[in-house]
Amino acid sequence: MLNKILILLAVVCCFNTAFAQKKNLTDAYFALDHGELDKAKEYIEAASVEPTTMNMPKTWAYRANIYFAIFRDTARTPAHQEGDLNESFKSLKRLTELDPKGTFGLDVFNTIIPMYDIYNLSGSKNYDDHDYQSAYDNFGKVLELSKMVNQLFNQTNVDTFTTLYYAHAAFKLGKKEEAYKLYDVLRNERKYDDPLIYQDFADEAAQSKDTLKAISILDDGLGKFPKSESMMYQQLNYYIFSHHPGDAIGKLKKAIDMDPTRADLYRALGDAYKNTDDTANARKTYEQALKLDPKNFDIYKSLAEVYYNNAVKTIDEMNSLPDGDKRIDILKASSDALLYKALPYLEKAKELDSTDMEVLNALKEIYARTNQMEKVKEINADIQKQKGN
Structure with missing residues (x-):
């Protein structure tokens, strides 16, 4: 009889312990629901290390939502801490590991979608500022979030735009093999092409001192994207700096036809004429450049x-x-x-x-x-x- 009582007490103790541990998860949910973010954080941190809840998908769904709410809480000082956003991101990653069927996808919908936009906007700004390391990091998170969305909501979408600029950032950082693999996926698997891809391949050829190959690559690109000014100007630079001013003249005239307001194009054309000893046309072209940029x-x-x-x-x-x-x-x-x-x-x-x-x-x-x-x-x-x- 005594043994039965001891066994019963042990079962009750285990039940109470498990209940107390799962209570942290419940309390975290209600604290978040009532906007008590510090309490929610305290409860979810406890739940994330407790044996009975640390491997539950629900724990990481709640944790992702709590940290994202903390990140977006403008009343906090300071607000919008990157660390809170990253903790939310890490929680989403853990959720997808524990929830391969996407059972808790809807629970994190209002976290994962705006987070996707936040990292995308940050990456775009980094890219525009030529901060390629930060662009690479942020676009990388966007692509990971895209995979999470596909898993949680049973989709097969590919973010071609982000993949393109993530690959270009990788190229700028010297991660060329990674960039080329991504370009290959875009062109061959997704049937997606872009001038930026040709520009990077041409840049690689130019860095290897194969200017003719670089020009040829851009010729192929311009055949598909004839209105791409960035490719045209890149090719012009190859002509000019590779001491082929005669070849550059026709290209520069075409560029001026596309944008006759650019003094720098007239100046470059004047340089090309000067370098081919066509002084009459050089003078005329420089004079035209001065009309556009008199200072x-x-x-x-x-x-x-x-x-x-x-x-x-x-x-x-x-x-x-x-x-x-x-x-x-x-x-x-x-x-x-x-x-x-x-x-x-x-x-x-x-x-x-x-x-x-x-x-x-x-x-x-x-x-x-x-x-x-x-x-x-x-x-x-x-x-x-x-x-x-």
Whole structure:
């Protein structure tokens, strides 16, 4: 009889202990329902480590909701703590591990959907700010949440937009194998394509010093996305910086046709003409650039260089002639005329930036050749000032 009583007492004790432990879960639910978030947090933390409740999906559903409510509570100081949001996220991950059939999906619906948007917005802002590590982290959470939604609500959706920018962030961080795998999934499994994919593959080729391959990749991309300005400008840079100015001219003209308001495109086209010794078109194009951007130092300097460099070539030709050659006077007059044409552009460039030594030295030479000695003194003072700095 005594043994039966002891067994009964043991059963009662176990029942009371289990009830007390599960009571934390119940109390957490009601505390959340009444907006008593600190109490809810205390109860759910106890439930999350108690043997009878720590592996219950309901525990982690409640915990996700409680921490998300704490995160969104604007009355708290400070509010919107990232740690609270991350705890809610971790709880959702644990829930999906314990609830593969999605039994508690509806219980966390009002947590998981807005959390998805929060991480997505954060990732987008990080991306726009070129903070690729934070973008990678936040977009990664978005993709994990997308998988959770699919599991909890029996769906098969793929967030192609987030996958694309997550892959690009990975590429920027040097995680290129991961990026390429994701691009492969997008293009081959999801039949999704985007200029950004071509740009990253082209960038990889360019970094490997295979500029022709990079240009070819972007040609393929532009064949599918002919209005992609980002791909077009990237390809233009490859042409220009790979010393293929002749090839760049046609591309630049096409770019200008698409957006004739961009002074930088006219300047780049002027550079391409200048580098192919087409000085007439270079001058015309730089003049057009100045109409669009009349305070651009680089354009004034580039336009001055067209005249100045031609003057230097003429002077070199003149100096190569023997004394008494009749062509000397003709060439001198021609070089002086070119220097005079360069002068106003150099003076305007100096007005916009008085520290550029190339401009200062060119002005000094022109003033000396045209016998403007007072201005030579002024320029010498400017040059000494810059050397002192």
